[in-house]
Amino acid sequence: MFWADKIAAEAQGYQVVNDSKTPSGRVHVGSLRGVVIHDVIYRALKHAGKPVKFLYGVDDYDALDTVPKYLDQEKFTPYLGFPLCNVPSPEETASDYAKYFIGEFFEVFEYLGIKPETYFLRDLYRTGKLNSYIDTFLKNAHLVREAYKEVSKADRPNNWYPFQIICENCGKIATTVTTDYNGSEVFYTCKPDATNYVKGCGHSGWVSPFDGNGKLPWKVEWVAKWDVLGVTIEMAGKDHSQKGGSRDVANAISRKVLQKQPPFHSPYEFILVNGTKMSSSKGVGSSAQEIAALLPPELLRFLMLRTQPKSVISFAPNYETVTRLFRDYDTLINKYQAASELTEELMPLFYAQLGDEIKPFHPFDFSTLISLLQIPRLDIQEEVVQRSTQPLSEYDQQIVNQRIAAAQRWLQDYADEEEKLVIYLEEVPEKANDLTAEQVAYLEKLVENLQHISNWEAEELQTLIFSTTKELQIQQANAFKALYLSFINKERGPKAGGLFSYLEKSFVISRLQDVIALNATKVQV
Numbered sequence: 001m002f003w004a005d006k007i008a009a010e011a012q013g014y015q016v017v018n019d020s021k022t023p024s025g026r027v028h029v030g031s032l033r034g035v036v037i038h039d040v041i042y043r044a045l046k047h048a049g050k051p052v053k054f055l056y057g058v059d060d061y062d063a064l065d066t067v068p069k070y071l072d073q074e075k076f077t078p079y080l081g082f083p084l085c086n087v088p089s090p091e092e093t094a095s096d097y098a099k100y101f102i103g104e105f106f107e108v109f110e111y112l113g114i115k116p117e118t119y120f121l122r123d124l125y126r127t128g129k130l131n132s133y134i135d136t137f138l139k140n141a142h143l144v145r146e147a148y149k150e151v152s153k154a155d156r157p158n159n160w161y162p163f164q165i166i167c168e169n170c171g172k173i174a175t176t177v178t179t180d181y182n183g184s185e186v187f188y189t190c191k192p193d194a195t196n197y198v199k200g201c202g203h204s205g206w207v208s209p210f211d212g213n214g215k216l217p218w219k220v221e222w223v224a225k226w227d228v229l230g231v232t233i234e235m236a237g238k239d240h241s242q243k244g245g246s247r248d249v250a251n252a253i254s255r256k257v258l259q260k261q262p263p264f265h266s267p268y269e270f271i272l273v274n275g276t277k278m279s280s281s282k283g284v285g286s287s288a289q290e291i292a293a294l295l296p297p298e299l300l301r302f303l304m305l306r307t308q309p310k311s312v313i314s315f316a317p318n319y320e321t322v323t324r325l326f327r328d329y330d331t332l333i334n335k336y337q338a339a340s341e342l343t344e345e346l347m348p349l350f351y352a353q354l355g356d357e358i359k360p361f362h363p364f365d366f367s368t369l370i371s372l373l374q375i376p377r378l379d380i381q382e383e384v385v386q387r388s389t390q391p392l393s394e395y396d397q398q399i400v401n402q403r404i405a406a407a408q409r410w411l412q413d414y415a416d417e418e419e420k421l422v423i424y425l426e427e428v429p430e431k432a433n434d435l436t437a438e439q440v441a442y443l444e445k446l447v448e449n450l451q452h453i454s455n456w457e458a459e460e461l462q463t464l465i466f467s468t469t470k471e472l473q474i475q476q477a478n479a480f481k482a483l484y485l486s487f488i489n490k491e492r493g494p495k496a497g498g499l500f501s502y503l504e505k506s507f508v509i510s511r512l513q514d515v516i517a518l519n520a521t522k523v524q525v
Contacts, residue, residue: 002347020057060098063174081172113354126212175200241267326366429489462497
C-alpha cells in the first residue's frame with residue numbers, strides 16, 4: 001500500500017492535517033516537499049472517505065534573523081529581530097514582509113493544485129485565540145523547563161518563562177527575555193546580548209502578554225497550535241525530528257503541560273540541490289517559484305512523490321536530472337495505459353495529478369525537444385508531428401506545448417554552455433580540421449554506409465554509427481569525438497543518431513565529405 005494510503009487507512013475519526021512555514025525570505029523548493037506530503041495525506045484521507053481538513057499556517061510572528069542577500073541590506077538591517085509581520089514589504093505588492101514572501105509561495109500552491117485553509121500566527125495572537133495557552137504555559141513554566149531539560153538536555157534558569165514580548169521601546173521580539181509572571185503581566189528585559197545577530201535596547205518593564213503583545217517560543221507555540229486548531233496529523237522534516245530535537249520537545253510539552261497526546265508524526269528527508277540543504281534566508285538553492293516556472297505542475301509534484309518521504313531527494317536542474325525526471329514520469333504514464341488498475345508503483349503518478357484522475361497521453365521525449373529547439377531553421381511543431389508514432393490528440397498537443405515551454409526555459413536559464421548544442425550549418429567547425437588518420441578513415445566508411453541507409457531515423461542511425469566502429473575496429477570514443485567535432489565543434493554531445501536525424505541526409509553526408517577533404521593528407525594508404 002502507498003505510504004499516504006496506509007496513514008489514511010489507519011486514521012480514526014475527524015482528521016486535521018497541518019503544515020506551516022516561516023516566511024523569512026524567498027521560499028526554496030525544499031519547503032515544497034512538506035507541503036506536497038501533507039496535501040497527499042489530505043487527498044488519501046478524502047479518497048478513503050474520512051472527514052478531513054487541511055490547514056497551512058504562516059509563522060509570521062517569528063523574528064527576522066537574517067537579511068537575504070538579494071534584498072537591500074541598508075533598508076532591512078534595522079528590522080533585524082522584529083516579527084516578520086512588522087517588517088516592511090520588499091515591494092508595494094504586499095502589506096508586509098511576511099505576506100510578500102508567503103504570497104509568492106501560495107502562488108506555487110495554486111499552480112500545484114494545493115488548496116489548504118491558510119492562517120497567520122499574527123491573527124491567532126492578536127485576536128486572543130492563544131491567550132489561554134499563553135496563561136497556561138506561563139503558569140506552568142517549571143513544567144516547560146522540565147520538558148526542555150529531560151528531552152533535549154537544555155537547561156533553562158528557574159526565572160526563565162516561555163514567552164517573548166515585542167519590546168515596547170525598540171519593536172524587537174528576538175532580544176526579549178521574560179523572567180516573571182504575576183497572572184496578568186510578565187516582566188521582561190530587552191537584552192543587548194540576547195542574540196548574536198542583533199542587540200536589544202536594554203528596556204525592561206511589566207506588560208500584558210496577551211492579544212498579540214508577544215509570542216511563545218516556537219516549540220511551545222507548536223503545542224498551542226495543535227490544540228487550538230485540533231491538529232491530528234503533522235509531519236516534520238528530519239532536522240526537527242532527530243531524537244531529542246524540536247518535535248520530541250514539543251511532544252513532551254503537550255503531554256506534560258496539556259496532558260494531551262501530540263498529533264501523528266513521521267519524519268521526512270531534505271531535498272538537496274547540488275548536494276546542499278537549502279535555506280530561505282541565505283538564498284541557497286533554487287526557489288520554489290523558479291522551479292515551478294521550469295517544470296509543469298504534475299512533474300514538480302512527481303519530483304516530490306517518486307521518492308519515499310524518508311529518502312533524500314537530490315535535485316539539480318541540470319540536463320541529466322531534468323530529462324530523467326520526464327523520462328521516469330513518461331514510463332509510468334505508459335505503464336498506466338497498459339494496466340487495468342492503479343498498482344502501488346503507479347500511486348506517485350496518481351498523486352502527482354492536480355485532480356483525481358490520470359489523463360493519459362502519448363509522451364514525446366523531453367530530451368529530444370531540447371535538441372530540436374536548438375536546430376536552426378527547424379519548425380518545432382512540424383517536427384514533433386513528423387516524429388510522433390501516431391496522430392496527436394488535442395491533449396497530446398497541449399502536453400507537447402507545455403514541454404516545449406519547459407525545454408525553452410531550461411535552455412535559457414539552466415543549460416551550461418557545454419550542454420548547449422550549436423550546430424555549424426555554414427562552415428566546418430575549426431576543431432574538425434585536426435582529426436587523426438583513424439578518425440578520417442572512420443568518417444569515410446560512415447559516409448559510404450549512410451548513403452545506403454533507407455530509413456533516416458534516430459535509432460537506425462545510431463545502430464549504423466555503432467556498427468561502423470565495429471567494422472573498422474575503432475574505439476567508439478574516438479569515432480564519436482570525430483562526429484561531434486564535425487558538427488558542433490565539441491568532443492561530446494547528444495546521441496549522434498538523434499543529432500543526424502534532426503538534419504537533412506544530404507547535409508550530413510556533405511558535411512562529413514568536407515571534413516574528410518580538409519583532413520585528406522591524413523588518410524592511411
